[in-house]
Amino acid sequence: MTVVVRTIARLLFPVALAFGGYVIMHGHLTPGGGFQGGAVAASALAMVLVAFGPSRLKDKKGLLSALESLGGTAFVVLGFLGLGVTFFANVLAGSHGLFGRPVPYGPNPGDLNTAGTLPLMNWAVGFKVLAGLGAVVLLFALFGGEDDR
Amino acid sequence: MSAHIPILAIAVPLLGGFAVPLLAKLHKGLRDAWALLVVLFVGACVGYVAVHVFTQGLWVYVLGARHPQETLAPGGFPIRIMLVVDGMSAFMGVIAGLLALVAFPFALRFLPEEEGKSLALTLGLLLLAGILGMAYTGDLFNFFVFLEVTSIAACALIGFRTWTSRAPEAAFKTMLLYSLSGLLFLLAVAFLYGEYGALNLAYLARELRGTFVDRLALGLFLAALLMKAAAAPVHFWAPDAYGEVPAAKALLLVVNTQVSLYGLWRVLFTLYGGLWDAGVGWLVVALGLLTMVVAAFMALVQTDLGRLVAYGAVSQIGYMMLGVGVGLVSLAGRPEYGLVALKGGVFHMLNDALTVGLLFLCVGAVEWTKGTRDLRELGGLGHGLPEVALCFLLAGLALAGLPPLNGFASKILIYQGSFRLSPILTAVAVLASILLLAVFARAFQGAFLGPKAEVPNRVPGVFLLSMAVLAVGLLVLGLVPGFFLEGVVTPAAEALWRGRALYLAAVLGG
Numbered sequence: 268m269t270v271v272v273r274t275i276a277r278l279l280f281p282v283a284l285a286f287g288g289y290v291i292m293h294g295h296l297t298p299g300g301g302f303q304g305g306a307v308a309a310s311a312l313a314m315v316l317v318a319f320g321p322s323r324l325k326d327k328k329g330l331l332s333a334l335e336s337l338g339g340t341a342f343v344v345l346g347f348l349g350l351g352v353t354f355f356a357n358v359l360a361g362s363h364g365l366f367g368r369p370v371p372y373g374p375n376p377g378d379l380n381t382a383g384t385l386p387l388m389n390w391a392v393g394f395k396v397l398a399g400l401g402a403v404v405l406l407f408a409l410f411g412g413e414d415d416r
Numbered sequence: 417m418s419a420h421i422p423i424l425a426i427a428v429p430l431l432g433g434f435a436v437p438l439l440a441k442l443h444k445g446l447r448d449a450w451a452l453l454v455v456l457f458v459g460a461c462v463g464y465v466a467v468h469v470f471t472q473g474l475w476v477y478v479l480g481a482r483h484p485q486e487t488l489a490p491g492g493f494p495i496r497i498m499l500v501v502d503g504m505s506a507f508m509g510v511i512a513g514l515l516a517l518v519a520f521p522f523a524l525r526f527l528p529e530e531e532g533k534s535l536a537l538t539l540g541l542l543l544l545a546g547i548l549g550m551a552y553t554g555d556l557f558n559f560f561v562f563l564e565v566t567s568i569a570a571c572a573l574i575g576f577r578t579w580t581s582r583a584p585e586a587a588f589k590t591m592l593l594y595s596l597s598g599l600l601f602l603l604a605v606a607f608l609y610g611e612y613g614a615l616n617l618a619y620l621a622r623e624l625r626g627t628f629v630d631r632l633a634l635g636l637f638l639a640a641l642l643m644k645a646a647a648a649p650v651h652f653w654a655p656d657a658y659g660e661v662p663a664a665k666a667l668l669l670v671v672n673t674q675v676s677l678y679g680l681w682r683v684l685f686t687l688y689g690g691l692w693d694a695g696v697g698w699l700v701v702a703l704g705l706l707t708m709v710v711a712a713f714m715a716l717v718q719t720d721l722g723r724l725v726a727y728g729a730v731s732q733i734g735y736m737m738l739g740v741g742v743g744l745v746s747l748a749g750r751p752e753y754g755l756v757a758l759k760g761g762v763f764h765m766l767n768d769a770l771t772v773g774l775l776f777l778c779v780g781a782v783e784w785t786k787g788t789r790d791l792r793e794l795g796g797l798g799h800g801l802p803e804v805a806l807c808f809l810l811a812g813l814a815l816a817g818l819p820p821l822n823g824f825a826s827k828i829l830i831y832q833g834s835f836r837l838s839p840i841l842t843a844v845a846v847l848a849s850i851l852l853l854a855v856f857a858r859a860f861q862g863a864f865l866g867p868k869a870e871v872p873n874r875v876p877g878v879f880l881l882s883m884a885v886l887a888v889g890l891l892v893l894g895l896v897p898g899f900f901l902e903g904v905v906t907p908a909a910e911a912l913w914r915g916r917a918l919y920l921a922a923v924l925g926g
Contacts, residue, residue, distance in 0.1 A: 332437060339434030343427055354423040355480040 268318045276318035283311035291393035295382040301389035305396025312401040321408035331402040338395030345384050345391060359383035418464070419484050422477045422499045425461035425509065426549045429454055433541035440534035448524050451537045455520045458544065462506075462513035465552075469506040470907045474922040476500050476554070487923050494616040494923055500554030502919055503911035507762065507904060508551040508678045511769045514889075515667045516544050518773060522882040523664035526780055536576060536662060543569035543668050550675045554923060556605045556687075557615040559679060563601060563644070566672050567594035573665050574657045586656035593653045597643040604636035617687055618923035621916070626691040634696070637683045644676035647737060648707040651730045655714070658726035659789075663780025667773045670729060674765050677733065681740055685912040686919055689747075697744035701834075704737025705844045712851035716858075721782060721789040724859050725775045728815050731848060732768040736761045738845055739830040742837050743913065750913070757833020759909040763901060764826035767814070767893060771823060774811040774886040777879065778804050782863060785873045791862040798864035800871030805864040807883045812856030814890050817849045822893035825901075 268276075287308025294300030316324060349356030360383030361369050368380045379386075432454030439447040469475050477484045477499040489495040501509070523540065527533040546569060549562030571594060575587025609615055611630070612623045624630050646654035654673070658666050684696065708731045715727035739761020746754030781804045782797065783789050798805040814821035817828075827849065834841040893900055911919075 333441065336434050336437040340431060340438065343431040343434060346427060347431075349480065350420055353477070353479055353481050353484050354420060354427060356482075357480065 273318045276314050280311050280315055283314065284308050287311065287393070287397070291389050292386065293377075293379070294389035294393075295385045296377040296379065301392025302396050304389070305393040306400060308393070308397040309400035309404065312397075313404045316404055316408045321405060324405055325409065328402065328405065331398045331405065333398075335395050335398035335402065338391050338393070338398060341391035342388055342395070345388050348384060357383040357385065359387075360385075420477070421461050421464050421468075422475060422501055422552055423479065425458055425465065425513075426499075426545050426552065428457055428461070429541045429545040429548070433538045433545065436538045436541065437534050444529065447534060447537070451520060451524065451541065454541060455516050455544070458548070459513040459517045462509040462548070465501055466506040466510045466904075469501050469503060470903070474500065474502050474918060475506075476922050488925065494614070494619050497558050498554045498616070498923065499552040500618065500919065500923060501552050502915055502922075503907035503909075504678065504681065504762070504915075505551050505911075507766070507908035508675055509548055510904070511674060511766055512544065512547045512551065512671045515671050515769055515773050518777075518882045518885055519664045519667040521878050522777060522780070523662070525876050525878045526664045526784065527662060531577070536573065536665065539569045539573050539576075540665055540668060543573065543665075543672065547668070547671050547675045550679060554617050555615055556608065556617055556620065559617075560598065560601050560605055563676075563679070564598050566675070567591075567598055567644075570594070570657070570661075570669055570672055573669070574661045576662060576665075577660065580660070582656070583660040586653075586660040590653045590657045593643055593650065597640045600636045600640035600643070604633040604640065607633040607636070616923065617682070618920045621687045621690060622920055622924060624688065624691060630688075630691070634683070634688055637687075638680070638696070638699070641676050641680040641683065642703065645673045645680065645733055646707075646730050647703050647733055648710045648730075651707060651711060651733075654730050655718075655723045655726040658729060658776070659720060659722040663722075663776055663783060666776040666780075667769075670769060670772050670776070673729075673733060674736075674769060677736055677740075677765070681912055684744055685747075686916050689916040692748050694745050694748070697741050697747070700737050700741035700744060701841065704734045704741055705841065706734070707731065707737060708734025708848040709844060709851075712848045712855065715855040716851065719791050721791055721794065721859060721863060722776075722779050724791070724855065725772070725779055728775065728852060728855065729768070729772040731852060732764065732772065732815065734848070735827065735830055735845065736764050736768065738834060738841065739764060739826075740912075742830075742834045742841070743909075745837060747913075751836075753833045753836035755833075755909065755913055756829055757837070758913055759901065759905055760826050760829025760831075760833055762909045762912070763829060763897075763905040764823075766900075766905070767822040767826045770886050770889045770893065771811050771814045774807055774883060774890065775815065777883050777886065778808040778811065781875050781879050781883070784879070785871050785875060786869075787872075791859065794863045794869075795866040796864070796869035797871065799868040801864075801875060803880055803883070804875060805860075807887050808864065809860055810887055810890055812860055813853075814894070816853035816856055818853070820891075820894045822890050822897070825894055825897035 287304045290299040290307055291301055291304030346355045349358050359367050366383050366386050370381045436447055439450050478486055479497045481496055487494050527536050543566055546562045546565030553559050571587050571591040574590050575584050577583040607629050608620055614620055643650045661669055711727045711731035715724050718724035739757045743754045743758030814823040817823040831842045
């Protein structure tokens with residue numbers, strides 16, 4: 268791709284990743300969540316692929332696959348955390364620990380430090396989707412023929 | 417811990433599946449041991465659940481609640497995802513656990529490392545998790561989610577050998593049918609959700625009024641689940657799929673079709689049990705007859721051993737549909753023969769799982785030694801592989817329903833029950849069985865008899881062990897069917913026949 272596209276891609280890559288992270292992090296407060304944020308972050312990978320060609324990311328396949336498995340494992344492990352009560356029980360909510368503050372009543376700007384295990388699950392799903400979708404577009408690009416720069 | 421066993425049976429294979437690629441990066445042996453350990457644990461879980469349910473009645477488990485039996489949220493409305501395991505669910509879980517226990521040791525030896533063994537193991541464990549989820553869940557949307565989990569895992573396994581020309585085609589065909597089936601199911605769930613504002617199966621079963629939309633949803637449920645269970649006239653994906661999937665994983669596909677049938681029984685007997693309609697039962701009976709005859713005729717002309725066995729497997733789906741369909745037709749008056757046919761249909765699910773499983777393992781062993789499944793090239797293997805030949809013969813005869821094997825035990829119940837409803841049904845079913853006998857006589861002769869053939873590879877011991885387990889099962893179920901009929905099949909059939917009120921009461925109280 269041309270130098271214009273590559274420069275803009277280089278500038279936008281961290282921004283797109285950060286926006287994906289923002290959507291994941293605020294999943295329990297605003298529209299969005301793990302899947303949506305992961306997809307946004309994966310679009311940053313897709314942008315790099317379009318701008319620089321797949322050769323840049325070829326050796327990242329192992330990393331993406333490991334990240335995907337980690338995301339899936341983390342999600343199920345978070346479910347196991349609740350086993351003292353029931354599977355998937357939200358044990359962190361209201362515990363005054365991590366994400367453990369009680370949800371404030373009435374109109375408020377939203378407290379990030381609430382909702383217990385839900386934000387953690389959002390992160391697990393986010394990483395899984397980022398890695399999974401990233402791997403899919405990477406594979407498409409690798410099998411898509413010549414790398415035209 | 418024992419209070420959580422139903423969910424552990426689903427969550428542990430899920431966790432196991434995701435962890436397999438990570439462990440594979442550390443050490444291959446560790447990964448194999450882990451997969452085996454997970455399957456053993458699942459087997460123990462489904463066994464424990466079955467014993468508990470058969471002796472003490474329904475087992476309800478509510479996810480994320482303050483305690484596992486808190487089915488109703490404040491306000492008396494079942495809002496959480498829950499597992500409701502009754503006799504039929506537990507029975508289905510046992511079938512899945514049994515075949516997984518046999519399939520995974522076989523698969524660990526059968527799958528070559530360079531063909532992506534880790535991925536196949538991951539997909540196999542995810543498929544197992546999905547199957548058990550479908551069997552145990554008491555929530556319609558949850559059922560749909562697990563339906564999709566099994567669809568995706570199964571399609572990926574079918575298209576696993578991407579370098580062959582036929583596997584991607586089979587996977588594409590299957591994916592098309594599975595996605596259509598999933599969408600129809602989702603549409604039906606959406607109709608019911610729009611009408612009653614609930615997704616809980618027991619709650620919907622109590623509320624259903626039989627409106628036009630309810631009937632539309634029933635049609636969609638029937639279409640979706642029959643499609644996935646490979647009933648005629650939408651059975652054509654199954655021979656391709658069974659033929660192309662790595663042999664050991666075909667066993668999980670067999671359970672996958674059966675659990676779709678289980679879903680159909682759940683919808684017909686529990687969800688729509690209050691709005692009984694003989695027409696629906698007759699439809700199931702008619703499609704069952706069509707399935708068994710079409711598949712038996714198609715099996716006659718196959719030259720590929722895998723596809724031949726696959727058509728045999730499809731024809732058995734027809735027998736289950738006939739048995740349970742006769743039960744459904746006679747549900748209103750509850751005459752004795754209805755329960756007999758229903759028991760036969762349910763018993764046949766277990767028998768079919770063992771028989772078809774053994775046949776697919778034999779096909780896998782033949783493919784392992786000769787590298788081909790084409791009947792025109794095979795022949796004379798009986799001299800070099802006597803154990804495989806014996807197992808194939810046993811399973812073929814059992815599939816055709818010859819005494820004293822297990823297929824006879826369940827088919828005689830189906831014949832007895834359906835004869836009282838209409839002798840024509842029995843005549844067609846017996847005809848299909850005779851055709852199947854011809855099919856398997858020809859296949860046995862083609863593959864194992866004839867002048868002695870070279871056998872390049874020996875069959876590994878673990879293959880023989882897996883096959884021996886199933887072969888012994890065939891004989892035991894055939895020789896002492898009464899024990900299993902009383903202990904395992906009757907609670908499952910009774911759960912469909914009379915268990916609806918108990919199912920509703922376990923979730924909704926009162």
